[in-house]
Amino acid sequence: MKISRFKKLHKTVTFFATNFQYREPYQVLVDATFCQAALQNKVIIEEQLKKYFHATIKLVTTQCIILEAESLGANLAGATMIVKKFCVHKCGHEGVPVSASQCIKSMAHAGRYIVASQDRALQTSLRKVPGRCLLYLHKSTPVLEEPSEASKKYVLKKSQNLLTNDIEKRIEHLKQEEGIQEEHLEKIQRKRKGTKNPNPLSCKRSKKPKDHTQNLHVSKRHLALNESSKTPTKSKRKRIKIPAHVKAALKSTQ
Ligand SMILES: [Zn+2]
Incomplete structure (x- = not known):
């Protein structure tokens, strides 16, 4: 495989693995149209796909796909033989089979299947649904379609x-x-x-000394005033005025 083709494939696989949780072994849901194309182009599906993916793959189909292939008779006999070899996954249509394309749509919806089909109508329908991964054969070359x-x-x-x-x-x-x-x-x-x-306490303390001094001044003044005002009232010393003649008499006696 050319490097550019491998890069493309790797990019597509990574896209589906990252965004839609596709994991190894990749489950490839194969229908009779793919088997028919493989038969016509002499492609051994399992071998070719393992080479193509460089990864482990699991080829699966459904009862509805087998029944439809069988119903188409001799023209698809070879393809029917091939498709019958694959692992049959339960599709929910047991007892009430539906068309292969209808079954694939419901299967693709339920699980992470790489749908291997040459059915153009089915491909167109699946392209409209996010997360559907398509594989087809271009002559003898498998191609994993870009998202x-x-x-x-x-x-x-x-x-x-x-x-x-x-x-x-x-x-x-x-x-x-x-x-x-x-x-x-x-x-x-x-x-x-x-x-x-x-702090109210520290404030008081810090102010106190100032106030205190002021108060002191005030109180001193106040005292002084009080004293000055009081002295005339309180300390009223009654001076006894000694008459001059008495003083002279006293002196004479001394
Ligand atoms: Zn089915």
Whole structure:
């Protein structure tokens, strides 16, 4: 296989593995049209697909596919023989078989199957459903079809939704963080305010000495005033005026 073809295949497989959980061993749901094309182009399906995928694969089919192939008679006898060799997966139509394409649509819907078919109508129908993976034979070469527009759009939308969800979550997270920070800041501010506000006790103490001195001055003044005002009233010394003649008499006696 050419490197460019392998790169394309790898890209497609990775796309389906990443976005639609396709896993090894890849389950390839094979119908009679694919077997018929393989037969015509002398392709041994299992060998060719293992080479193509470079991975483990599991070839499966359904009862409805086998029954439809059988009903088509001798023209598809070879293809019917091939398809019957594959592992038959339960499709839910046991007892009430449906057309192969209808069955494949429901199977593809239920599980992660790589649908191997040459049925153009089925391919067109499956391309409209996101996550459907198609395989067909181009002559003798298997081709895993690139993801359909529906698959690409689905993945794009999903990633955009995830992105918006992620952004919303981040905003919410940031808001919460902000909220916490705001609360934290409020606490800090409260604390700061607490420390900034003068302590009533310390305030009294700091003011007291000033007031005290002032008070002292005031009290001194007050005292002085009081004294001055009181002296005339309280300390009224009654001076006994001694008459001059008495003084002279006293002196003479001394
Ligand atoms: Zn079925």
